[in-house]
Amino acid sequence: xxPGNGGERRVRNVGLLTLPFHANYGGIVQGVALAxxxxxxxxKVTLLERVRAATQLQILGGAILQRLPGQNIQxxxxxxxxxxxxxxxxxxxxxxxxxxxxxxxxxxxxxAKHDLDAVVVGSDQVWRAxxxxxxxxxxxxxxxxxxxxxxxxxxxxxxxxxxxxYPEQTETVxxxxxxxxxxxxxxxxxxxxxxxxxxxxxxxxxxxxxxxxAPDFWTSVAGPVRPAGGRTLxxxxxxxxxxxxxxxxxxxxxxxxxxxxxxxxxxxxHAIHDLPTWLRFFRDADxxxxxxxxxxxxxxxxxxxxxxxxxxxxxxxxxxxxxxMLGLSDRLVFPDEGQDxxxxxxxPIDYGPVMERLRGEREKSARFLRSALS
Numbered sequence: 557x558x559p560g561n562g563g564e565r566r567v568r569n570v571g572l573l574t575l576p577f578h579a580n581y582g583g584i585v586q587g588v589a590l591a592x593x594x595x596x597x598x599x600k601v602t603l604l605e606r607v608r609a610a611t612q613l614q615i616l617g618g619a620i621l622q623r624l625p626g627q628n629i630q631x632x633x634x635x636x637x638x639x640x641x642x643x644x645x646x647x648x649x650x651x652x653x654x655x656x657x658x659x660x661x662x663x664x665x666x667x668a669k670h671d672l673d674a675v676v677v678g679s680d681q682v683w684r685a686x687x688x689x690x691x692x693x694x695x696x697x698x699x700x701x702x703x704x705x706x707x708x709x710x711x712x713x714x715x716x717x718x719x720x721x722y723p724e725q726t727e728t729v730x731x732x733x734x735x736x737x738x739x740x741x742x743x744x745x746x747x748x749x750x751x752x753x754x755x756x757x758x759x760x761x762x763x764x765x766x767x768x769x770a771p772d773f774w775t776s777v778a779g780p781v782r783p784a785g786g787r788t789l790x791x792x793x794x795x796x797x798x799x800x801x802x803x804x805x806x807x808x809x810x811x812x813x814x815x816x817x818x819x820x821x822x823x824x825x826h827a828i829h830d831l832p833t834w835l836r837f838f839r840d841a842d843x844x845x846x847x848x849x850x851x852x853x854x855x856x857x858x859x860x861x862x863x864x865x866x867x868x869x870x871x872x873x874x875x876x877x878x879x880x881m882l883g884l885s886d887r888l889v890f891p892d893e894g895q896d897x898x899x900x901x902x903x904p905i906d907y908g909p910v911m912e913r914l915r916g917e918r919e920k921s922a923r924f925l926r927s928a929l930s
Contacts (some may be wrong), residue, residue: 579638582850684716738928790841
């Protein structure tokens with residue numbers, strides 16, 4: 557057995573800890589996917605909802621400001637409006653949730669209340685300090701799990717950076733990770749961090765949860781295919797820098813006049829869409845240009861010709877790791893380095909070998925979780 561609690565407790569009830577969902581499409585779909593996989597394996601899953609600490613007065617005031625039209629004090633109403641379209645999707649696919657947990661003590665109580673036999677932390681950038689509720693960083697290394705026989709598991713956790721940037725926390729985190737039954741990460745750099753800094757040379761590289769479950773699920777969520785009105789280039793861009801826009805325009809020009817652009821993003825003038833609509837962006841496109849990791853994931857799931865723009869400042873390893881696994885590294889474009897990817901518009905992807913590699917990685921990732929929980 558890997559370093560951990562060493563207990564023989566049979567796992568039935570699993571707690572899932574990830575970053576707060578809010579309006580983050582990628583964050584929501586990876587959480588739902590991981591919960592769905594675990595439910596499919598016969599476990600009862602409860603989402604542990606770690607949120608910002610607040611007094612009762614602050615909670616009441618926030619609830620009022622979220623629903624009060626004509627203002628956006630501290631951005632509360634804006635964030636609530638962006639998150640609201642996703643509530644029904646989350647309620648449908650993760651019905652068991654802890655309710656707001658505002659500190660580590662409340663999380664410890666939730667473990668007991670829900671009789672959890674294991675807690676899984678992941679995926680996404682759960683091990684990046686600036687994300688999540690203030691003060692929750694060590695919670696995401698499961699410091700709140702007190703019973704020694706409750707299994708601690710990391711699935712596809714991401715540090716967000718390709719090096720360890722929290723030297724003041726090294727010894728604490730090493731001690732916490734030593735208690736884990738099993739550790740897995742999403743990026744190759746994460747494997748190195750665990751082995752070289754945090755005392756877990758057994759950390760495994762696994763798939764993002766969205767790729768762990770059968771693609772048929774995402775097709776069913778997206779709903780019926782709508783008749784196409786022509787060939788479309790779907791752009792889903794989080795960064796609209798000059799270099800990115802120029803690279804996009806180069807790809808469009810290379811595709812030719814038969815294509816029209818359908819643009820979407822997460823801010824500014826873009827409309828707020830629910831998750832099924834967001835998934836249809838990728839499923840119904842003829843070609844996808846995106847700088848989003850999960851936009852890239854769903855381009856692969858729906859077998860689309862695509863190009864992924866990579867901004868090294870925002871993290872390249874999640875892209876290079878995944879596409880390297882699947883033999884798709886040539887679909888990466890770095891606009892800030894002068895690359896435009898126009899030639900890729902004329903080079904369709906052969907998805908036969910890609911899907912074969914993906915099946916192998918999916919089986920490996922599923923084995924990791926099954927072994928960790930068995």
